[in-house]
Amino acid sequence: MTTTDPRVDGPPRFSVRQRLTAAVALLTAAALVAVGATLFVLESQRIDRVIDASLGQEVGELRRLQAEGVDPETGRPFTSPDRLIAFFLSRNVPDTDENLWHFPVSGTPTFVGEGQRVLRTSPRFPALVERLTRRGGVADLDVDGRTFRVAVQPVQQGDQRAAFVVTHDVDGSRAQLRELMVTYALLSALSVILISAVASWLAGRLLSPVRRLRETARGISEGDLGGRLEVTGNDDLTELQRTFNDMLDRLEEAFASQRRLLDDAAHELRTPLTVLQGHLEVLDPTDPDDVRTTRTLLLDEIDRMTRLVHDLLLLAKAERPDFVRLERTDVEALTLGALERARGLADRAWVLDAVARTHVDVDPQRLTQALLQLADNAVRHTQPGAEIGVGSRVHDGHVELWVRDTGVGVPSALRGTIFERFTQGDGEQAGFGLGLSIVAAIMEAHEGRVVLDPPGATSGATFRLVIATGGLW
Structure with a gap:
């Protein structure tokens, strides 16, 4: 039973655009909430300081009058605590949300101000004043859901004691702050909506x-490699577009190369397979000579197909990153080793032209393989006893290794395609036209190149392997 993971095959629950918009909205809302909370706390503390300062100012003025002890109207000392407080109340106007109270020695309290009804009807208020009358002080009082700050200053003369009380409606003073915070909350919500809309856009x-990359990638998954992104802008996404287009170019080139390789391989294998089938169909099993001749011919064709398959596999491996393994290599030893191995290919006059006494980062086995392939190509285009030269040198900041022959040279018509697969020159014997393409693949893996020298005064051809001295081209 096959199950489908909705996280993989289903559509995304939220798009990147939605998640970015939500993130911006959440961050903006969090920032505005933090600013609002900080503003509320700081403003509340400021209001508390203003209230305490106002209470302290009223009590301080009463204390100064009490310290003077002289009634300005009579020029004599105050006759009682009630007279002192009454005179003080007659000369002072309370601030907004503030009342000034006179709790006499006996009788009903009086006040100056707006008249905070909840205090006049609450039994908790006179109880608090009674508690603070002995020493004085400041305390908060909650009545019917409202908070009042109460300052009590006792006034005593002999055995008579009255109380001067200042009450401040804290909630009333904070009413403007609450209105401000409501306005701030509405504006913040509107700001979050507008910022979210702009962020989404x-x-x-x-x-x-x-999005265009996704659409192009979907087209690629359906087999279309021709689509390309229109590169716009100059930022990280622009670089992503260019990189994606470059990747498509490489993929398209690789797929085209594979198709050509398969087409060419099929074409080249068709001939030996047809030969095998034709000879097997006309083979006379009762004729020993015919069997022997057919067997020899078929083995030769099978050997040709084996070499073709080996060359194709080598070209396929050339696309892999581990095709070459670079190491510090002595170019002189590499040149001499390739020459010694080439002597066993055929009866030719093998010559060492020159050697470069330096070191370079290469794969010595692959370079030896390339030189021997060039040497084998030279053998097939020369006669026995002909001269073939092998050499190396440092030239223009590069290391060059070459193989030259004294054959008929490369026809001008083939010079432009000589390194392509299945390109065969005139007179090649048992060749598939893959040798030079293998050499080109080895040099490409070294980030170098193989070049054919221009035709000179003498006959023959010279192929050079050119590599940067640092191991990179």
Whole structure:
């Protein structure tokens, strides 16, 4: 039973644009909430300081009058605590949300101010004043859901004691702050909505290259490698577009190369297979000579197909990153080793032209393989006893290794395609036209190149392997 993971095959629950918009909205809302909370706390503390300062000012003025002890109207000392407080109340106007109270020695309290009804009817208020009358002080009082700050200053003369009380409606003073915070909350909500809308629009514009990339990638998955992204802008997404287009170019080139390789391989294998089938169909099993001749011919064709398959596999491996293994190599030893191995290929006059006494980062086995392939190619285009030279040198900051022959040379018509697969020159014997393409693949893996010298005064051809001295071309 096969199950489908909705996280893989199903559509995304939230798009990148939606997640970016939500993230911006959440961050903006969090920032505004933090600012609002900080503003509320700081403003509340400021209001508390203003209230305490106002209470302290009223009590301080009463204390100064009490310290003077002289009634300004009579020029004599105050006759009682009630007279002192009454005179003080007659000369002072309370601030907003503030009342000034006179709790006499006996009788009903009086006040100056707006008249805070909840205090006049609450039994908790006179109880608090009674508690603070002995020493004085400040305390908060909650009545009917409202908070009042109460300052009590006792006034005593002999055995008579009255109380001067200042009450401040804290909630009333904070009413403007609450209105401000409500306005701030509404504006913040509107700001979050507007910022989210702008963020969604910007995210859509910024992510449009990604959307085009997705659409192009979907087309590729359906087999179309011709689509390319229109590169716009100059940022990280622009570089992503260029990189994606470069990747498509490499993929398209690789797929085209594979198709050509398969087509050419099929074409080249068709001939030996046809030969095998034809000879097997006309073979006379009762004729020993016919069997022997057919067997020899078929083995030769099978050997040709084996070499073709080996060459094709080598070309396929050349696309892999581990095709070459670079190491510090002595070019002189590499040149001499390739020459000694080439002597066993055929009866030719093998010559060492020159050697470069230096070191370079290469794969010595692959370079030896390339030189022997060039040497084998030279053997097939020369007669017994002909001269073939092998050499190396340092030239223009590069290391060059070459194989030259004294054959008929490369026809001008083939010079442009000599390194392509299945390109065969005139007179090649048992060749598939893969040798030079293998050499080119080895040099490409070294990030170098193989070049054919221009035709000179003498006959023959010279193929050079050119590599940067640092191991990279």
